[in-house]
Amino acid sequence: MELIETTYTVTLRDYPEELPARERIAAETRYAKELEKQLGGPEQVAAALDTMTNLEESPPEVVSPGDLTLLKAWGKASVAAKQAGFRDLGEGDGAYFEVRLL
Template identity: 60%
Template sequence: MEAIETTCTVALRDYPELPPRERMAAEGRYLRVLERKLGGADVVADALRAVMQLQESDGSDVSAEDLALAGQWTKAANAAREAGYQGLGEVDGAYFEVRLA
């Protein structure tokens, strides 16, 4: 399975029987919207790091800037998910996985 890469890797997971071309198009839409909403590829990576840090801690050691980035991530990821599923429809259990490259 192919994935779209920049500073992050996006992969559509658990979406059964989707041709590779459509999968790559969905991943591309997701990434483009995520980058547009957050302000670029570097900001996507920074926001993802902030979300990961927040998930791994009790929140007491997270900066105000990282908290703000995590909040922006949530909004951007919701918009990106809608764009990614455009023309496909959501499937129970399917999700977009975003990882640092």
């Protein structure tokens, strides 16, 4: 299995059944690769996460048109990454992928 060096982590949370580590890591890797494909690479994923964190703490009037474009791109990338991550696992009710900066 290929290791990806990055400045963020992806963790599968609340999957309804116990998964072998190999399957969990494969799902997290698929999710991360799809995010990177959609957003342009690991640096762009980290930058988007940083911006998203800052936006959560900002008043709505501070959101720029560029930020709105990023929000839309993040939403699209997240949907594609979720589909990739859950491929071969099936949808786990309540399960989600947590993405955090290191």
